Amino acid sequence: xxxxxxxxxxxxxxxxxxxxxxxxxxxxxxxxxxxxxxxxxxxxxxxxxxxxxxxxxxxxxxxxxxxxxxxxxxxxxxxxxxxxxxxxxxxxxxxxxxxxxxxxxxxxxxxxxxxx
Amino acid sequence: xxxxxxxxxxxxxxxxxxxxxxxxxxxxxxxxxxxxxxxxxxxxxxxxxxxxxxxxxxxxxxxxxxxxxxxxxxxxxxxxxxxxxxxxxxxxxxxxxxxxxxxxxxxxxxxxxx
Numbered sequence: 001x002x003x004x005x006x007x008x009x010x011x012x013x014x015x016x017x018x019x020x021x022x023x024x025x026x027x028x029x030x031x032x033x034x035x036x037x038x039x040x041x042x043x044x045x046x047x048x049x050x051x052x053x054x055x056x057x058x059x060x061x062x063x064x065x066x067x068x069x070x071x072x073x074x075x076x077x078x079x080x081x082x083x084x085x086x087x088x089x090x091x092x093x094x095x096x097x098x099x100x101x102x103x104x105x106x107x108x109x110x111x112x113x114x115x116x
Numbered sequence: 117x118x119x120x121x122x123x124x125x126x127x128x129x130x131x132x133x134x135x136x137x138x139x140x141x142x143x144x145x146x147x148x149x150x151x152x153x154x155x156x157x158x159x160x161x162x163x164x165x166x167x168x169x170x171x172x173x174x175x176x177x178x179x180x181x182x183x184x185x186x187x188x189x190x191x192x193x194x195x196x197x198x199x200x201x202x203x204x205x206x207x208x209x210x211x212x213x214x215x216x217x218x219x220x221x222x223x224x225x226x227x228x229x230x
Binding site: 004006031033035041042043044045048055056058059091093103104105106107108109110112 | 120122150152157158159160161162165206208215216217218219220221222223
């Protein structure tokens with residue numbers, strides 16, 4: 001039973017390029033969360049998605065960031081025109097459906113983005 | 117909105133000594149509480165969680181935590197640490213209604229010395 005998969009594990013981009021981060025939830029999980037961890041800080045919530053729907057994007061920056069979770073395939077976090085301040089570890093978490101607020105979120109290994 | 121405070125950014129401790137990592141939260145509604153551990157360059161692993169019932173929660177790797185509603189605390193403890201416990205520990209909360217997102221503290225780095 002594979003856990004949450006994220007790829008790539010490390011990503012280097014130059015300023016102005018696009019970054020695409022992928023997350024495959026655990027089997028049977030239909031809820032996906034994205035969090036960002038800046039150096040020496042805790043994780044900050046970005047977005048919560050269910051299949052084909054964005055449920056809560058209150059933590060997403062207003063510009064350049066977008067997320068999707070299509071019916072088929074992994075969830076994608078997309079950062080356009082990256083800047084040095086986007087350098088961080090991006091974690092995906094998944095949880096099973098219909099478990100309510102007592103759900104446990106299971107985290108992937110993260111993608112470490114470095115913007116040069 | 118809820119918030120989480122981890123007062124100690126670093127806790128050095130000798131092997132086989134007891135340890136307590138402190139976590140305080142603030143929220144105007146009931147919350148669920150979690151402790152996660154992060155080993156270097158890895159993701160977060162759930163140590164334990166408090167949802168309801170007994171205020172003393174036992175988790176993996178010999179850790180336990182006690183929920184204290186009056187003091188709004190959820191401190192993590194282990195009676196005897198090992199070198200392998202060296203990691204970053206995060207306390208997190210989630211409201212029992214509304215947003216499902218976890219709110220994390222800034223983390224405590226546990227450094228176990230031989």
